[in-house]
Amino acid sequence: MQVHVWAEDRPLPEAEAAMRRLYPNGIQGQIASFLRAEGGFEVTAATMQDPGQGLSPAVMDGVEVLVFWSHKHWRELDPQRVDELQNRVLDGMGLVLLHSAHASLLFARLMGTRTQCLRWREADERQRVWITAPAHPIAQGLKGEYFEIPADETYGEYFEIPQPETQVFLTQAAGGEVLRSGCCWTRGRGRIFYFSAGHETYPVYHQPEVQRVICNAVRWAGQGAPLPAWPGWARQAPPLAGPG
Amino acid sequence: MQVHVWAEDRPLPEAEAAMRRLYPNGIQGQIASFLRAEGGFEVTAATMQDPGQGLSPAVMDGVEVLVFWSHKHWRELDPQRVDELQNRVLDGMGLVLLHSAHASLLFARLMGTRTQCLRWREADERQRVWITAPAHPIAQGLKGEYFEIPADETYGEYFEIPQPETQVFLTQAAGGEVLRSGCCWTRGRGRIFYFSAGHETYPVYHQPEVQRVICNAVRWAGQGAPLPAWPGWARQAPPLAGPG
């Protein structure tokens, strides 16, 4: 399965030192690394600073799942790229959106809502991630009813998203927020998973449980070889009843 | 709209004094009282100790919404009553299940799961109830993104329920649990709402926000006059295409 991991990779000045220390190869590099270690994936990685913003048709052709991490600079993503990516999802490319990618135009477009709207704060808080869909492929291999992230940025409700088709995780912050944090949708022939964990100043993507979730999500979102031109609507289906 | 409020009304010895002080007319009496004050409802109330366990056909005929509060003694409810109530729901009677009624056979039957399974403790904890479906009728009239219950028994995930058709509320306990606490389903022609608040030793049903939720839920669950014998399946629908 061909997977492309993309990150904005332009931290705010106050976050840059922490991020470069935690992720010397970038967030995209870290995620690509554990996906390769998992096996079964052909992985490429890119950032907004690469040619074509790392998302050109030449790069994206053949990609079966896109892992997407964006933050403050999402407005600088070429709108034509967003159109192209939305169409790729509708045509069957899987999409795994991480953390502050909730604010991206790509996510907002696919949801139809103002997905940037949620409650947030940075408070070095412990997060408890509860499993509410134990039968779902994305929850497989996790032990126990919940796992914890020692510190992460806090996101909370009300989060303006359509009700998820499957609510896989709920995250509770030590300070008193709750978030629908692991959510599945399908749009057209594409599968979408949003997972809220992973502010750039915390080592969240080094944590085994988070890596398990992302590996599972990529596998769930990928579909082998979706038909490139489905459906091929004729204007008319043959009569169902009749001499035939 | 004709509403029947039913409560088990057999507290455990250690809870009896607190409950009788908080609810001198029983939980059923308190709920009936604020429903009457809301207006638009014809309200009756009964307990497990009444003739026919308070749920006989004579009592239930014509009831459009049943508000149901049970606890430890749910196993003593006559199984034939449970069969009758399940059928009434499938035929269009609304059902509002409160707090420990999650463990009732009636709820388990309608859900198909072991709904008694959840995490719980009594710890006099503050509960924060977040609204995740602001467009839903049951959330109307609440101010702000959440409201709090100063103290209640704590329920937490994993709660073995089918994914709700609408997730109206999530409740977060001060000690570190989260629950899908306000949940809608339909079964047959009946609408079902479960709401987790209301242990008998706390004045939860005296709180205006909780009363707002229950009044809204009763109104949502009721449907006027559901057809008594729908659908009247003939074995065969007339041909769709053809000379006709």
Add this chain to the structure above:
Amino acid sequence: MQVHVWAEDRPLPEAEAAMRRLYPNGIQGQIASFLRAEGGFEVTAATMQDPGQGLSPAVMDGVEVLVFWSHKHWRELDPQRVDELQNRVLDGMGLVLLHSAHASLLFARLMGTRTQCLRWREADERQRVWITAPAHPIAQGLKGEYFEIPADETYGEYFEIPQPETQVFLTQAAGGEVLRSGCCWTRGRGRIFYFSAGHETYPVYHQPEVQRVICNAVRWAGQGAPLPAWPGWARQAPPLAGPG
């Protein structure tokens, strides 16, 4: 409840004579007329040819439900109007989309998919509309398991929409198509209903069952007075646990 009924009202030349004969006051006029007869609604009506394309802020302020019928000319609707309408829905305005409004940018934006994609033909075919959610408010008052529309344009699957939150109707065409034809979603605080019936060259909006569906849908989609500025996110909720 304040309702605005809008129609494109620019039939193609080959459809104009039939439409003007069937709907001398326009489709918007016909729908406004039976909503007024139903009672409980304050109804205004407009077309794309009115000032501000009939959808200016002056017209829309205070509108609680918009009934929207568009067809071939949806691309001519000012994109800023579409932005405004999308935001109004997310802020709580109900939206009832009829027939060829499936192709409108407004619907596509709220769904995140290419909603113009479905199978269609004009064949003067009988349509059978099956009720699959008998408990839903939009199905109330219909008699029997289905009703029929003697002739209408045929729409069929695959229809690129997110899976509906409630599937209220399925429509079957005599010639051999089926469509998820009555579908509910919520987006933000707004409720959305799409109903496929009503090509302009057939007297579909004169049929009592169709009028029943639209009256029910408007009532379902309206919510009285949604809070204008909800949620008013502070960056931080007070701690849940702790001294407080």
Add this chain to the structure above:
Amino acid sequence: MQVHVWAEDRPLPEAEAAMRRLYPNGIQGQIASFLRAEGGFEVTAATMQDPGQGLSPAVMDGVEVLVFWSHKHWRELDPQRVDELQNRVLDGMGLVLLHSAHASLLFARLMGTRTQCLRWREADERQRVWITAPAHPIAQGLKGEYFEIPADETYGEYFEIPQPETQVFLTQAAGGEVLRSGCCWTRGRGRIFYFSAGHETYPVYHQPEVQRVICNAVRWAGQGAPLPAWPGWARQAPPLAGPG
């Protein structure tokens, strides 16, 4: 993946000759045969006439997916077996229910509704099966927007089931019925798929598209090794906030 295929295998006298001719090894034998040919499955098969009705704990231990075909004699299945099977599903066993198994107590228990209720007739009719969830694993490998079954028993709405979590297929009968015919749910840790095709007097399970659907469904419903005792609820989760 360990799969057990079970069929009632007691046709009514008028159907026996046709069934024995079409399925000399029984329906269970035919399904087991194409699952084995697909590969990746360890397949056993049994009938109601086998010891323990073919569903004893000795047979079921270790089974990851049960394929279940029942008909008129479902009332003769030992209720304790039904209890055991329901618990196995809730604990993670996948369940694929075929055709007249809609009437089985096992299905009704897991759904909470009177699943035997649907419209039916035997009319040697052509059936058209439309794909409404092209992104779903169960639809993979099918070509085109629909496939047809030359003749099968007709089932139609209203079908008393909870709204599916994913509506994968809709089936349209030549004579004028439509059915939500391919439906997914999860209950507890178990995944359930109902598929309506396959009356015993037609060669439906010899058709490649139907075999594709069933192979996909078994793979989707299976989950490797679900934890045998999850969740292991302690009464109390450790505090989330606090010194820790």
